[in-house]
Every structure is written in structure tokens, then in C-alpha cells.
Amino acid sequence: MPSSHSAGVAALASYVAANKGWRHTETSLATVFGVIVMYDAQGIRRHTGEIAQLVNDLEDNLVKFSGEFPSFEYVEREKELKEILGHQPVEVGAGALLGIVLGLISAKIEDGKQMKHEELELEV
Numbered sequence: 032m033p034s035s036h037s038a039g040v041a042a043l044a045s046y047v048a049a050n051k052g053w054r055h056t057e058t059s060l061a062t063v064f065g066v067i068v069m070y071d072a073q074g075i076r077r078h079t080g081e082i083a084q085l086v087n088d089l090e091d092n093l094v095k096f097s098g099e100f101p102s103f104e105y106v107e108r109e110k111e112l113k114e115i116l117g118h119q120p121v122e123v124g125a126g127a128l129l130g131i132v133l134g135l136i137s138a139k140i141e142d143g144k145q146m147k148h149e150e151l152e153l154e155v
Contacts, residue, residue, distance in 0.1 A: 032122060033122055033125035033126035033128075033129050034069070034072050034073075034118040034122045034123045034125070034126030034127075035126060036068050036069070036071075036072045036118075036126065037065075037068070037069045037072055037118070037122075037123045037124075037125075037126030037127045037130060038126040038127070038129045038130035038133065039068075039130060040061070040064060040065035040068045040069065040130065041065055041069075041126065041127040041128075041129070041130025041131045041134065042130035042131070042133045042134035042137070043061050043064070043065065043130075043134065044058065044061040044062045044064075044065045044130075044131075044134065045130065045131045045133075045134030045135050045138070046134035046135070046137050046138050047061045048061075048062075048134075049134065049135055049138035049139070049142075050138055050141075065127075069123050069127065072117060072118045072123055072126075073117060073118055073119070073120055073122075073123045074117070075117070076116040076117030076118070077116065077117025077118065077119070078117070079116050079117065080113070080115055080116035080117050083113060083116070087111045090111070
């Protein structure tokens with residue numbers, strides 16, 4: 032499944048680039064924002080999910096341990112930590128490609144509408 036976060040920021044960056052130009056400040060800001068979001072989606076959030084999995088496994092071991100030793104008291108949580116938080120690099124890349132395509136299509140559609148609007152103004 033492609034990353035929707037990556038698709039959104041890539042669409043933003045490509046749309047701004049198509050409208051303002053590749054060397055414009057707004058394009059640079061959108062690109063930096065996109066890189067930060069994609070890094071978070073792939074790296075930080077994925078590592079958080081791996082840590083959550085380890086904590087859940089640790090809790091399972093504590094439950095087993097407390098059953099073997101009656102003097103050891105442990106109150107089990109009702110809800111486990113969410114383990115699937117981040118994306119794999121392929122998912123981030125697929126989301127970025129999808130976003131670039133959608134951003135360029137959106138810019139092209141808007142450009143076409145703007146041209147028709149200008150033609151109507153010239154006729155009047």
C-alpha cells in the first residue's frame with residue numbers, strides 16, 4: 032500500500048513546481064517539507080512500531096513470569112501498543128511517485144481551465 036503521507040507531500044511539491052517553477056522558493060520549501068514527512072513515515076514511525084512490538088513481547092513474557100512466581104505481582108494492560116505505525120521504503124517510494132503524477136495532472140488541469148478563462152475574457 033503506498034504511503035498517503037508521501038503521496039500528499041509529493042503532490043504538493045510537484046504541483047508547486049509545475050506552477051511556480053523548479054527554482055522557486057516555494058518549491059524548495061515544499062520539497063524540504065516532503066523529505067521530512069517521508070523520512071518520518073519511513074524511519075521514525077517504523078522504528079516506533081518495532082519498539083512497540085518489543086514492549087508487547089516483553090509484557091507477554093512478564094505475564095508468563097508472574098504466573099510461574101506467585102510472589103511476583105504484575106497487572107496486565109487491557110490494550111497492546113499499536114505495532115504497525117510506519118512504512119517500508121517501497122511504500123514511501125510508491126506514494127511519492129503517485130503524488131508526483133497527481134500533482135502534475137492537477138497543475139495541467141488547472142492550467143487548461145485558466146487558459147479557457149483567459150480566452151473567454153478576450154472574446155468579451
